[in-house]
Amino acid sequence: MSGTNGTQTELVTLTIDGKVVRAAKGSTIIQAATAAGIEVPFYCYHPHLSIPANCRICQVKVKNAPKLMVACHTQVAEGMEVNTHHTSPEVQAAQAATLEFILINHPLDCTVCDQAGHCKLQDYHFEYNAKPSRFIENKVHKVKAEPLGPTVMLDGERCIMCTRCIRFCDEITETSEIGMLNRGDRSVITVNPKKPLDNALSGTVVDLCPVGALTHAKWRFNTRIWFTKQTDSICPGCSTGCNVKVAERDGEIVQVKARLNDKVNKEWLCDEGRYGFMRFLPKHRIVTPHIGGKAAELNAALLEASKLKGQAALVLVSPDLTLEEFSVLKNLVDKTLKGAQVALAYRERPLSKVEKILVSPDYAANFRGAEFAGLVSGNLEESYAAALQKLRSGAVQQLLLVGERSIPLPDQDPALIEGIKKAAVSVGILTDAGSAVAGALKVVLPGRSILEKSGLLVNRNLRLQYTDRVVPFPDGSEPEWRMLGRLAEKMGAKLTSAEDERALTLSYLSATKQLSGVTIRQIKADGVCLKSLNAATSTAGSQTGAAQWS
Amino acid sequence: MTAHHSILLKNIRQPDQHTLAGAESRGAYSTIKKALQIDPLKVIEEVKTSGIRGRGGAGFPTGMKWSFVPRNSGKPVYLINNADESEPGTFKDRLLLENDPHLIIEGMLIAAWALQSNWSCIYIRGEYGYPFSRAKKAIEEAYAKGYLGKNIFGSNFNHDMVIHRGAGAYICGEESALMESLEGKKGQPRMKPPFPAVSGLYQCPTVINNVETLANMPFIIENGGKAFLSIGVEKSSGTKLVSASGHINKPGVYEIDMGYPMKRFIEEECGGIWQGRKLKAVIPGGSSVNIMTAPEIEKVNMDYESLRLAGSSLGCAGFMVLDETTDMVEAVLNLAHFYAHESCGQCTPCREGGHWIEKIFTRISRGQGLPGDIPLIENVCAQIGGHTICAFGDTMILPYLSIIKKFPEEFKERIGEAIRGQVKPREYLNVVYDGAH
């Protein structure tokens, strides 16, 4: 591939279970094995944390080594011959023993454990040991249901002392709230009461916990994981674009987990994003079109909305629409609202030291997408502030709001509501029936939350990612792109012929020159960097760091 | 009694040897003065020539260890004197620290010069209050006289020495755990590599030597490596301090030439088995080695190679003698309790397996043994050994496995009593508290 930097990584050749593997010099056996598709089990190892090699389950046989070596810590070498549990009975025995050791003081309370069903202790036990324990002595009893902080609960007896949570707080957040007390089999993790686990990324330790020792205070005893539908998606909280796995049951989000993506969020997730997922789903949904506050036929509402006129119009856009939707909207503005002023709801906020590790200062998941689609450019924060000011002043006669987050906290800004009321034509594609904005608009069309959509997002660092629908959408709602398409039809223009989201994404990809050849599968894997795609054409960003697209 | 060379204990009975004046009157600090005129690399060569091996237990060649330290890495080099002497049955370093601390300081200075280290530390176990104060006082005296600090003996060599007190943790004798502890953390061993010579204390090149190893340096540099090499036997040169304890008439620290016959050592130096009883077994290297039965020690000599070939180890020569009355079930439980108590808790096999074994031995001792217990212990031991971060796991199983293998009838008897429900009353070696660890 062209565009890689000059330094060539030195490779060594080794065999793992007889398979010839090439791996970068200085990398470890576990990395080489994983890259070659050979599974080596692990608990304590994490690619983005230091390597204590304490769980001992990743032991492998290395030819000529006097004893088994831990795959997480042993570096590859030229000509090395490695045998994992797939080919070495000695390794199998060691793995089975490690599991037996881990389980001797474990309470074996899977029946009441939230981790059951996605627990590495269960998984490995069934895969590598699955024998009854020979341990008949009394177990060591430890602390149960101890809150480590406002978000995380500890069950000391389930803990296997892998220290991932400790290392996360030491090495990543650098807050060092968690420690391990005592020694031997009385070891137990804890926090100091004066310094509980209370940082902006605290929930991440639950994701890192390979067993059921750490659980979310908010989601404990909610449901068994096998009753949920789990979807790989992207957190829409800010433009970092953290990769998440969302568990949903009966339309409720019952757990949010970080997904490993080396290039985006490692395996971290902020608490605001994780525990705040439901904020994207308003309690009272707009499911029918409204005209002047009264339910109306869609056709009538669209006809009313089509009174929007070009140059005078102000279009405020939510930053958590998909890239495809921004493209459709751009199309609509170009074809039917020529000369309209378009502003994306982009605001920044100050971040704490820990937040800065992961969180972007904006509330604008896909502002880069809007830029990429050519919908907006320049200093987004200033343009948006100016647009709101204009709205407050009552000077806006034609108003189109696309998406719930096109207007910030309207209930606390009465001048905005007054401004909206003064507009001759005001249309909004919204989701929250309870907001004052919906009441002030002439025409309201039901939209969808980003959690109910699938499509493309571009993160702050110009990585193209795929967000997948994590909850079912209510009947009557339409994704913004389709509603915009219908509106455009009333105004005599055709925006897209796509029937569904997937078709829309595919047609967008094929119609966009820079993305030719890029597949959804590729994007889903760990994203596609637009920077490298556009290395030749992009230039330095503006004040918000936005790139200019040619 | 046999005449052994006296390198380390030469002046130990002099009542004022712990003072600078006393030690100096017997030649202390005369060697370092000369050493400072010698090229540091030549000092290392001399130590290599001497063939001295680390006296802390592992027996690694000291000169080679020193030569691993990178020169001019741009980082400071640290020297640590491991005085954490916690191996059951070992108390030789304590004797030197209490009664001849200046010998140790001079040895450390020689090592520091060879390694071009400007900072060293004696890490002494916390329980050694008296040796601590003696050694601390000696350091203060050496500073006052200008033997430590800036421009030592008019050279441009500077060296600061600190004495650091542990606080009760056997594992801190393991060199990487010691460094962790010295950095203000729990003493939990580090994964190797990197080795301390490259990245040790505060990620800087570090050499860690045992007290006794360093105390040999003045002799080696004063008399030459060859003189040291001529003492003892081929692969184990010099003398060895043996801490003799247990069922003998004259327990204590003895300096013997390497290669000395063990039987003779027991009979002559140790004054034979106490109360006219017979020898049952010897644990020759501190508790973390294979036990040897009376017949096994008949022909064995006390040096690294001989004991290795005999299936045990010289270790740090914590020589524990057990007489015929010793109940081996109780003896092994005693050690199992020790290792379970001292496991740092970091890695799975040692943390869980160590306690498991202790619980099984406790059951056997208290008349609740089961027929499968011995094979179970053997199997658990096999899965601890070789599978842990540090050598603790590898070595704790040695006394367990060797005791159950060499004294099987005692375990059979206990378990048999339990099965028959006829447990004999006996005197226990180990106090078992209700529910306590």
Next chain:
Amino acid sequence: MSIKLSDKAEARLKEKIALYPDPKSAAMWALYIAQEELGRLDDRAVEWTAERLNLSPVNVQELITFYTMYHKEQLGKYHVQICRTLSCAVRGSTKLTECVRKRFGTKPGQPSADGMWSYEEVECLGSCGTAPMCQINDHFFENLTPQKLTEILDRIEKEKPDLKLSTIDDRMGEGLKGYPKSQII
């Protein structure tokens, strides 16, 4: 509110910190100093140590619970520690334990009603050549029998000597007059 110990303790810690390439290395000293001043390592000691050495409080708790010579709970004025490991055990250390257990009637680690005494069994104290033995505060008493130990305890009870020999102070260099001294060769 930050915790302050006596000027002497603060000065001692400063002196210790200056000895090391990294101040965190003085953490174990800080705990010794705090333990001596406060009698035990309670929340104040944790906070003080954490603050002075810029450690997270939980890391200080880790040290207190990892090393056996640090105590969260108040011990007796005289803390009798009987070595229980093999060399002492085979020469009769359990008899010493029985002796103190009967004498004080308390559980290990629990101070007597008058706060004068506590005891516990400890692992090898490096005094195997003079087994069995015990350590009372920082002082070793060796070559013991239950009878000898009883005599020593009686005498301590009567004379109340300053056995709390501060190893930080270096007051114990010459041992304790009149009490048996260590003789290990």
